[in-house]
Amino acid sequence: MEVLTRTAYRKRKRLWRRLFFSSILFLTLGLGAVAAVVSYAYHLEAPSLSVPETTVMYASNEEVIGEFHHGQNRHWIPLEHMSDAIVEATLAIEDRRFFDHLGFDFFRIGGAVVANLRSGSMAQGASTITQQYARNLYLNHDKTWSRKMDEAFYALRLELHYTKREILEGYLNTIYYGHGAYGIEAAANVYFQKNAEELTKAEAAMLAGIPKGPSIYSPFINPERAKQRQETVLYTMEEAGFITSAQRNEYATEELTFAIDDDVVAKQVAPYFQRTVIEWLRDDLGIDPLVLEHGGLEIHTTLDYELQNNAERFVEEELADRGELQTALVSMDPRNGAVKAMVGGKNFEESNFNRATQARRHPGSAIKPILYYAALEHGFRPNSMLLSEETKFLYNDGADDYNPTNFDKYADDYVTMLQALAVSDNIYAVKTHFLLGFDTLKETARRFGIESEMDTRNPSLALGAFDVGVLEMTKSYSPFANGGHIVEPHFVEKVVDRDGNILYEAEMVGEPALNPELTAIMTNMMEGMFEPDLTSYAAVTGGSLTHMVDRPIAGKSGSNEFNSWMIGYTPQLLTGVWVGYDYGQELQSGDANFSKVIWGKFMEEALKDQEKLEFDVPDNVVEVTINPFNGKLATEECPVQRPTLFYAGTEPTEHCTEHLQDEASVEKELDPHQKTEEEKKDKWLDKIFDWLS
Known part of the structure; x- marks a missing residue:
């Protein structure tokens, strides 16, 4: 029994020894395997932490106006x-x-x-x-x-x-x-x-x-x-x-205050503007759409949150019950091209077609300031006079004729370019177009940034008979407001990626392209549309807005049977409004006035707390007070006296004598030879026109 006991003891001892060494072996192998796995994992490159992030769009005051993500x-x-x-x-x-x-x-x-x-x-x-x-x-x-x-x-x-x-x-x-x-x-x-x-x-x-x-x-x-x-x-x-x-x-x-409902979505501010920004980032800046949706970008825009809300509010107030009547509004800083507000239609949910950037409409008389700028370059002056009367214009060597009409009536007399612009006289404009040559308006419009096609064979080009975009037409007025610089409208100030790197930053530098003296003179003339005193045979086109204007402001309206425009500006803000129908329907009674009403309310609200800035006047431009109806220097007896800008050396020198009590004595004081020369100057443009006809 003792021997058996010792044998069993030895077996048990060998068994425990085997178990011990096996455990050591398995533990060593296990630790080796773990070490191998850890070593393998360590030598692999760090796993990416990149995940889809929401791209956020900000207004100029850093208010969030939009978020973009693909489900996350x-x-x-x-x-x-x-x-x-x-x-x-x-x-x-x-x-x-x-x-x-x-x-x-x-x-x-x-x-x-x-x-x-x-x-x-x-x-x-x-x-x-x-x-x-x-x-x-x-x-x-x-x-x-x-x-x-x-x-x-x-x-x-x-x-x-x-x-x-x-x-x-x-x-x-x-x-x-x-x-x-x-x-x-x-x-x-x-x-x-x-x-x-x-x-x-x-x-x-x-x-x-x-x-x-x-x-x-x-x-x-x-x-x-x-x-x-x-x-x-x-x-x-x-x-x-x-x-x-x-x-x-x-x-x-503790009582918790939750959001209003379970489907919280950031309020959609300026949807037309936001879509334009995304399209620009994708098509012009070349940012991949996936990056826009998943990249966690910060898009800092030019949008003025308050101005945008005002624009949308005035559009809704004025056009809510006007059926299919549509509108577009663009407001920008003419000094640098920053777009401050944009409305592309009455309701983005019903129609996401952006009429501010995608629609093409006839500008009507809104083209006249560019036509008259060209006239100034070719020797016209604010007091240059042409005969306003019913006129048949022959062209193509007399093979074709053109019969424009005035919206109101004809003066049946000579009128100054200053008054013709204020009352939007079509005869004066078409005569100017014929005198300059049909190509001149197109060439000048190109310099103002209008790239839309113009048919120079058509004399109605002088009255805006060509298709142009609302943004394009509005920005063409910026040189008038900023002293002759071309600025391109831009919507984005800066784009920052999720790591804080700046991917894009706008350079807001205007390019001098036009004569600052002549743009100042044109601005002074365009202030006339808001001056009821310039009304005689026809009313000034901005008379209904006079009560909203309490600062230097200039502009031009334009209308035809299908479109109504109002474009106007101060030194710090330029706004254009178009009103019309999408499918070629003619304007109904009262429709045409909405462009001015929306423009007027928007500008009044936008500028109410802004400094009243004067338009810049170059040193070689002089201001003289004239009788705006005959273009001569005004006397104390003239019932209408208007300070008007002229290029130095081109200002009038003859005084108005129409309202003096003793005209005979005044005429005696004038050199008869000088009087004859002045009369000739008054008529020379019409003589040239008659000769061309």
Whole structure:
């Protein structure tokens, strides 16, 4: 028996020895395998943390006017911009030992394995924040062992290549909180309409409980369950030492103020403007559409939030009950081309066709300032006179004729260019067009930035018989307002990527292209449309706006049977408004006046708190007071006296004698030879015209 006992003892000893060495071997092999996996994971490049982010569009005052994303509304913010409350609530409920483990919490894993083996399923998880972050970035949410292995490997890579703070920041920026909100910044905005750094403890506890089941714990869907989940989060925060028991009770009873409804979407401000910006970024700047939707860009625009709201409000007020009548409005800073407001139609939801940039319409008499600028270049003056009467114009060597009419009536007398512009005399304009030659207007319009095609064979070009865009026509007036510089309209000041790199920044430099003396003279003439004193045989076209004008302001209206325009400006603001129908329908009674009404209300409101700036007058331009109806120097007896600009050396020298009591004595004082020469000068333009006819 003793021998057998010793034999059994030796067998048991050998067995334990084998077990011991086998354990050492397996442990060594296991550690070697782990080391190999860790080494392999470490030598792989750092996994990308790139996720789709919401692109945000800002007005000039940094007000958010639009957000763009493809199903995932996400705003990436640094951990420093998140409140301590949301960090503590998230750590307490999701991963209390986050800063102590290397991506895996073996205590939670062991407990979850036992629970799942007992239930025969994989219902209970033990994923750490790192593992959840890895799943959100790279994997799906299938509950399979293979996905779990992949999740563990990605979690290891994250832990090896990134700090704990970077992982926590990424997790809080990618986790789904329901209602399209990805990340804590979007969630804070959707549920509480505030930023993540402003969240209270109670609000943070509510949000931290949602990711476990957004469709179950959303306060918009199930307020009772959401409240219960919030209390659970608060309890874990107490257990983790982040809050006291008294604080937990206080936060649990705190009344929360949620957003108005569960489908919170940023108010769509300036939809026509926003679409124009996106199209420009895509087509002109060359930014990939995917980057626009997923890249988390910051697009800083030129839009003035208040001016845009006013523009939309006035359009709605004036045209809401006008059936199919449509409109377009563009307002810009003529000094640099920054577009401040844009309306492309009455209702973007009903029609996203942007009439400000896509429609092509006849500008009518709005083209006349450019025609008369050309006339000034060719020797005309503000007091140059032509006969306004019913006229048949022959052209093409007499083979064709053209019979324009005035909107109101004819003077049947000679009128100055100043008055002809103020009352929009068509005969004067067409005569000027014939005298200059048909190509001159097109060539001059090109210099003002109008690229639309013009048929120079058609004498009606002088009255705006060609198609042009509203934005294009409006910006052509900018040289009048800024002293002869061409500025291109722009909508974007700056584009910044998610890392703070500036991808684009506007250079707002105007190009001198036109004579500043002549643009100043034209501006002075265009102020005349708001001066009722210039009314004689016809009313000034801006008479209905006079009560809205309390500062230096200039402009020109234009209309025909299909279109109505009003374009006007101050030194700091240029606005153009078009009103008409989309499908060639003629304007109805009263329709034509809406362009002026909308323009007038908009400009009055936009400028009410702005400094009253004077238009710049170059040194070699002089101001003399004339009788605007005959172009001569006004005397005290003249009932209408108007200060008018002239190029130095071209101002009139003869005084008006029509209203003097003793005209005979005045005539005696004048040199008879001088009087004859002045009379000849008054008529020379018409003599040239008669000769050309």
